[in-house]
Amino acid sequence: MRKVITFVCALMLCFVSCFTFVGCKKDNKVTNGKIRLNEVTHSVFYAPLYVAINLGYMEDEGIEIELTNGGGSDASMTALLSGSADIALMGPETVVYVENGGSTNHPVVFGQLTKKDGSFLISKTPVDNFSFSTSLLGKTAIIGRAGGLPAMTFEWICNNAGVYDEQNTTLDTDTAFNMMVPVFESTDAEFCTMFEPTASEFVAAEKGYYVGSVGEFSGEIPYTCFMAYPGFISENKDLVKGFLNAIKKAYLYITTSDSADVAKALKPSFDGTSEIALATAVEKYLEIDAWASSPAMSKDSYTRLLNVLKNAGTITNDVDFAKVVDNSIANEI
Numbered sequence: 001m002r003k004v005i006t007f008v009c010a011l012m013l014c015f016v017s018c019f020t021f022v023g024c025k026k027d028n029k030v031t032n033g034k035i036r037l038n039e040v041t042h043s044v045f046y047a048p049l050y051v052a053i054n055l056g057y058m059e060d061e062g063i064e065i066e067l068t069n070g071g072g073s074d075a076s077m078t079a080l081l082s083g084s085a086d087i088a089l090m091g092p093e094t095v096v097y098v099e100n101g102g103s104t105n106h107p108v109v110f111g112q113l114t115k116k117d118g119s120f121l122i123s124k125t126p127v128d129n130f131s132f133s134t135s136l137l138g139k140t141a142i143i144g145r146a147g148g149l150p151a152m153t154f155e156w157i158c159n160n161a162g163v164y165d166e167q168n169t170t171l172d173t174d175t176a177f178n179m180m181v182p183v184f185e186s187t188d189a190e191f192c193t194m195f196e197p198t199a200s201e202f203v204a205a206e207k208g209y210y211v212g213s214v215g216e217f218s219g220e221i222p223y224t225c226f227m228a229y230p231g232f233i234s235e236n237k238d239l240v241k242g243f244l245n246a247i248k249k250a251y252l253y254i255t256t257s258d259s260a261d262v263a264k265a266l267k268p269s270f271d272g273t274s275e276i277a278l279a280t281a282v283e284k285y286l287e288i289d290a291w292a293s294s295p296a297m298s299k300d301s302y303t304r305l306l307n308v309l310k311n312a313g314t315i316t317n318d319v320d321f322a323k324v325v326d327n328s329i330a331n332e333i
Contacts, residue, residue, distance in 0.1 A: 028232040030086065030239055034064045038079040040090035041177075042069050042269075044196050044281040045118040046224065048291055049089065050269040051262065052250035061242030073148075080107050086232055087243070089113065091149045092225045092297075093309055096319050109325045110233055111226040111244045111295035116215030117153045118223065118290055119144075119193040122184075122208040130211045132161035136169045141191035142180050146173040149223065150193060150214070152312040157217050159311055184208075196281035197273060213288040220301040221308065233326060244295045244333045251291055259283050296330035 039046065052058050053065050068085065070076030077094045079085040088107070098106040127135055136158065144151035151173045158164070158171065165171040175183045181202065184192035193214055194202060202208050215223075226243075233240050254262050263278035270278060285291065302321050309315045 028229065028235045030236050032064075033062045033239070034066055035239070035243065036066045036068070036084070036086045038068045038070045038076045038085035038088045040070050040073050040076045040088070040224070043118070044266065044270065044273075044278060045114060045285065045290070046089065047254060047262070047266060047282060047285070048113060048247050048250040051253055051265045052246040054265050054268050055250065055253065057246035057249045058243070061239075061246050063239065063242055063246065077107075080227065080229070087226055087228045089224060089226055092222050092227070092302075092305065092324065093149055093152075093314070095227060095324050096306070096309060096315065099323050100315050100317070100319050107227045107229050108233070108323075109222070109225040109227045109297060110240060110327075111247065111330050112222050112224075112292045112297045113226065113247065113295075114224040114290055115220050115292040115301060116213075116223060116288060116290045117150060117218050117221065118285065119150055119154075119195050119214045120199040120284070121191055121211040121214055121217075122194050122199055122202060123191050123211050124184075124208055125190070126209050127211055132157055132163055132217065135211075136163050136191070138169065139191060140170040140172060140187075140189040141193070142172040142175050142184050142189050143193050144173065144177060144180070145175070147312075147314065148177075149221075149308070152308050152314070153218050153221060154193060154214060156308045156311045157214070196284050197277040200280040200284060201277055213284075215288050215290060218308075219304060220298075221305050222297045222301050225297065226295075230326065233329070237329065241329050241332060244330060247295065248333050251293065254282065254291070255286065255293075259286075294330070295333050296327040297325050 058065055068079070070079055070090070073090045073094050076088045076090045080088040092109050095107055095109060143154040155165070155171060158169065163169050172189060180192055181194065181198060185207065191211065203210055259279040259282045260275065262282045263275040266278050267275055299321050302325065306315070306318055
């Protein structure tokens with residue numbers, strides 16, 4: 001709990017320190033079609049975005065994407081608040097924290113990309129009839145950093161099953177995201193959550209076994225969303241609508257095409273990953289229905305997100321949906 005609170009406090013400090021810069025940007029109007037987009041990390045989990053760029057769907061809408069990697073939700077939100085990015089792709093919990101902190105001048109979610117946790121639970125040994133209420137007892141699971149949505153979602157599932165950290169299981173939230181697999185291999189931990197294509201590659205190398213999809217265990221949660229300042233959205237409605245149209249076209253392409261063709265479309269964004277690994281990752285995410293068919297966020301999934309955050313102790317009260325989400329353009333797609 002202390003680690004989570006420390007993380008959220010640090011995140012809020014970053015947000016507050018950037019508010020002084022927000023008022024300096026007087027003109028939100030984009031005149032050249034270039035959108036500066038900051039993504040929280042680079043992952044096949046965000047496939048519709050890369051397909052929209054690589055297959056020219058963004059260009060068809062008169063949009064040029066200038067893509068940067070934040071390397072974390074705090075950095076991505078800071079980029080948005082400071083004006084160095086027009087749109088950010090990250091977890092909606094970041095906006096919940098800002099609204100919950102009392103701010104009335106903050107970005108809002110205008111489109112949803114993923115609707116489930118994109119990680120898969122991997123074990124070192126085969127597990128028959130896995131159950132959160134029994135299979136994790138006395139075991140250690142590496143689940144991501146404290147305060148991050150992957151770790152909070154996993155903890156929420158565990159707690160609902162009567163499993164609690166340091167009581168009847170150990171939930172490792174001290175390991176950095178890029179070190180989770182090496183630490184898993186070199187320690188006695190029995191379980192680890194992994195995103196694709198890392199999970200597929202790990203299993204293919206006969207180092208571990210699939211237990212299941214964390215997203216299927218948790219149900220729908222608005223996991224990754226596009227957000228911007230209300231001023232940017234209102235002054236660039238056609239551009240924002242074109243942006244979401246391109247994402248929707250990419251989603252339709254992914255869900256109606258052969259995974260090998262989708263992998264080819266993704267390849268320019270993942271030079272170091274084989275097309276076979278990309279195709280496998282796409283298939284895994286299609287199996288769990290990870291991508292949002294509509295960019296409009298539902299209130300039910302938002303409520304589940306709040307429950308995850310309250311369970312982790314990052315918020316203590318509900319935050320009004322209308323103050324965090326603007327579905328006005330998404331509803332037109």
